[in-house]
Amino acid sequence: MSETALFIKGVDKFYGPIDHGVHAVKQLNMDVKKGEIIALLGSSGCGKTSTLRMIAGFEAVSRGTISMKGREVQTFAPVKRNVAMAFEGYSLYPPLTVRENIAFALKASRLSQSVVDEKVANIAKLLEIEDIMGRYPSSISGGQQQRASLGRALIRDADLHLLDEPMGQLEPQLRALLRGRIKHFIKERGLTAILVTHDQTEANALADRIAVMEGGVLQQFDTPQMIKERPANLFTGTFVGEPPMNVFSAGISGTSDTVSFGLNEGVKLDYKASDFSHAVRAELMKRSKVVLGIRPYAVRRSEGGVGAKVAVNQWLGDQTHIAADFAGGTMVLVEHDRTNLTIGETVAIRLDPSSLHVFDGDNGRAISHGQELA
């Protein structure tokens, strides 16, 4: 597991002249271990697709190096890099059936017909496309095309599997099931995969580590759990998490025994000094302005909390989403039961210090994430 499959060092990508064109990827450093699944996550234009295309070799590297198996490959043609790729636009060969499309990926491997047949059958079963194997790409739905395209990439025995928005078109009823199966398939075979996605659910579901990108800059590269529980900055904190993290700007004051946050509309949150470690408290007291963040599921309703007025109560079957007016903004709560609050009623909410994220008011960098992770 510890062998490095991919090593990206100081990579820049400019569209147009170097240093003057559009700076799509900025000083990117990343390492991917063999057998890992990595997700490049970000909104459109964040540089994730440029990065993937540079790894695949479809896009030239403006500066820096990309190494695979210890060799620099950034000048290699795509075919020399032994990578398999599933494209966002499916790109199936129109004159071939789905079966032929998938088997085509094995042409170069010179496997016997029976081995090829078996592999194709396995992939078809995995992706629930057995009934469309004889059809042509033009006669199947977008979701089916995407599954076929995914199959064509996964069937190959490549050093690196690159998946560009692999599940965006999938039928929602199939998504959860296929995510589980594909993850199992990749892990079982020890494949190394990098997927590009704007859908954090997909990234969270499949990836061992997520690279959050924005504005061409890698914001954080860590496990889904760490990204969720210890976001490096305000961007990652609010970008990852569904529903998004609640954030409120706050002033800060304190004594030797207390730490107090002053929010808009005179809302005050008082904590004991012992709720924060010495180092964190020292950091907090250096600042006058911070941004407080708390995830919707971590907001608790409890006696003696701060009042918030219920504005919305939406039951979604297995979760209830509640929005309440709080400190001049909106506080969102997620509860896993059926909750029926009356619109306009005041509920008391508590922001547990152990789930509180504090970010710098100026540069958005994380200062603390409540208590240390268990």
Add this chain to the structure above:
Amino acid sequence: METTSTLEKTLRLIALTLVVIFFMFPIFWIFLMSFQTNETILAIPPSIIFTPTLSNYAALITGKLTTAAGTLDIAFMRNLGNSIFLSVTSVALALVLGVPAAYAFARHKFKGSEDIAFTLLSFRFAPPLLVLLPLTQYFQWLGLSDTYFGLIWVYQLICLPLILWIVRGYFEDISADVEYAYRIAGHSWFATFRKIALPLAGPGIAAAGLLAFIFAWNNFVFALVLASADKQPVTVGALAFVTSSGIQYGQIASAIVLSVTPTLALALYAQRYLVEGLSLGAVKG
């Protein structure tokens, strides 16, 4: 990677230059010819070093053509005026008739609408020579031959299908939802046509109008047969330079330069709209 892309750029530049030279050379050569006398033009080998003369332009503008055999009267300036008048009026009429028709064909699919639209287009398929003879006869009966009105009418055969089919495409590219939104907001269909469809198809209409103008301007056969000397456009008038004492290459060249100038100026002016219109990006919100 940088070296290959520089090489690529250089090669691309060379290829582009070759193409430009290939297409621009005749125009450039004609431009030079228009400042030469017949003698220097016909000299062998040809030379691009000569003493420029304005005599060709002078002859065209004064209407006096001096040849070895004597002086001829030519009506080039009148021809030029005719061309401008005929083309502008024809295109204007075609726009007035064609744009609403194009809108109707784009938005209202009724029984037989495709057939009618196709019939109109088919006017462009038939070689003009085929319809010319009967047309001449009809026009003589109707008293339309050798009138501006008659010519403009015949020019609709050229302009109307062009405008109809091009502009229809632009109307179809406007999302129906955008028009629905305006209707639902409380506006009549005519207000929707005027305030939404027309402005959004504007670049396309301009492009179609310009193309129709060029086709009308370049028309030769209809005008040759249906118009007498005082109503002829430049395309027909240029025949006067083929005289009994030889072909006046210098004058032809300068006549070409003069007659190309209006369309060229128009195209350059409208270039922005043309690119916008032809790239179909005009209606994306």
Add this chain to the structure above:
Amino acid sequence: MTTLQLKNITKRYKTNPVLDNLSLDVADGETLVLFGPSGAGKTVLLRLVAGVIDPDEGQILIGGEDVSDIDAEYRGIGMAFQNFALFPHMSAFDNIASPLTATNATKDVISAGVLKVAKLLKIDHVLTHHPKALSNGQKQRTALARALAGSPPLLLLDDPLRNVDAKLRFEMRLELPRLLAAQGATVVYVTQDYKEAMALGDRIAVMSQGRIRQIGTPEDIYNTPADIEIARLFGDPTINLLDVTPKSGPDGVYVELSNVKVPLPGMPASVVGKTSVIGLRPETIVFTDAGASGAIPVTVEAETPLNEKTVTLVLTARGREILVSRPAGTPGPTSGPAHIAVHGNTTFLFDKESGGLIRSAAIPMTRNGEAA
């Protein structure tokens, strides 16, 4: 506010019916969600109501009045489109003002009206921008503002959140109920997202192939789906569906999953021996100890987080796949052998052949898997 009635509406393209003898009543001030896959006829239905296309058969009544002969511009409707359909050559202000310029209102009244609705939707700072210069979220808000500007008694919203990113979609989902309540309009809201449907709808009409398959409150649809297809459309992850044949025992009807009895209390004896499908929502399945009653042995295949939930894919001894979901942060197995049990809430039994719901049954078990 007004009412909307559709009576036996049929609309065909060529010979295919897009809407097939469809009838629908929307009450005064109600928010009705039309939910269904693409191609179900939802958008066509909205356009018929708006009056930009005409039905082949049937009647549409707005406020009790037949509107067949009333043109779109006189129907008093506000509509927002999936692709926003903003006027690209007009500023955001002029876009929003368009329902007001159609009236005889003075410039000041129009300005005031636009500003009011723009403030409500937090786009008053971009009113001079043309659509091209607006972000996706701002476009969406401008489109909504335009629909609201004329204070129409009937609002048609055609999947207005489809083309904005997940975060904006979530924010708008929370904001919309307040906006719509303030507007006091009767609303028909089209969506393909079941969460939006459940969150926003007073009632949901589930459509497919030009027909309404089921209509009811979110609770009705989620807890008593009319058939397998509808059950599959609501819930994330999707409901688990397993072929079973109910048997009869001393304690009533039960089914067997991996040779473990799962009782179906209240199920009529008539289902015994009938080829059926049992539907288990992932959140009604819990991990339990090997010794607990009703514990079914499984193997954990993969674990994936999903919107504050943890979803586990498990295999039964017979290789059947089951998705189990639980609140994020609660303990559960991540790999290897484990045991599951069905708890509380609701379990469905569908007829295998017709797909229709036979009955939903509450299985009396507590969250930790112990029989209550």
